[in-house]
Amino acid sequence: MGGVFFAAVVAVLLLLVVGAVVVLRLYCLRVAGVPIILRYLPAAGEQGWRHGTLRYDDHELKYYRLSSVRLGPSWTLPRSETEIVGRRAPHGTELDVIDPDMVIVHAVTPGGETELAFARDGLTAFQSWLESRPSPRRQRP
Numbered sequence: 732m733g734g735v736f737f738a739a740v741v742a743v744l745l746l747l748v749v750g751a752v753v754v755l756r757l758y759c760l761r762v763a764g765v766p767i768i769l770r771y772l773p774a775a776g777e778q779g780w781r782h783g784t785l786r787y788d789d790h791e792l793k794y795y796r797l798s799s800v801r802l803g804p805s806w807t808l809p810r811s812e813t814e815i816v817g818r819r820a821p822h823g824t825e826l827d828v829i830d831p832d833m834v835i836v837h838a839v840t841p842g843g844e845t846e847l848a849f850a851r852d853g854l855t856a857f858q859s860w861l862e863s864r865p866s867p868r869r870q871r872p
Contacts, residue, residue, distance in 0.1 A: 772837075783796045812840060815837070818834055
């Protein structure tokens with residue numbers, strides 16, 4: 732009987748710890764992150780959009796997927812090797828996931844192509860972050 736009680740206590744404590752980690756992660760991301768909706772290309776039609784938050788670093792952008800319990804970033808975008816190649820408004824079934832006033836940016840990265848849906852102020856921050864990167868000509872080999 733004592734073994735069953737001990738196992739139940741350990742299981743409850745384990746659930747409490749996991750729950751606390753999940754709550755802490757969501758709280759930290761929502762407080763310090765920029766909301767974004769992202770998808771990797773190529774994608775089937777208008778599918779593949781994922782909600783998350785971004786955190787800017789000096790050299791890379793870190794994307795944290797909201798539906799993940801991973802403690803680290805789900806994806807990183809290197810600042811020095813990222814180019815914006817287009818922008819558009821959401822259309823079709825994308826409007827079920829993305830607000831109509833958001834802007835979708837098509838970016839090319841070393842890891843492939845991606846689309847990022849930003850609110851207007853988030854897009855301004857992203858463009859400023861990219862444009863303020865050091866010139867490759869300033870870096871010495």
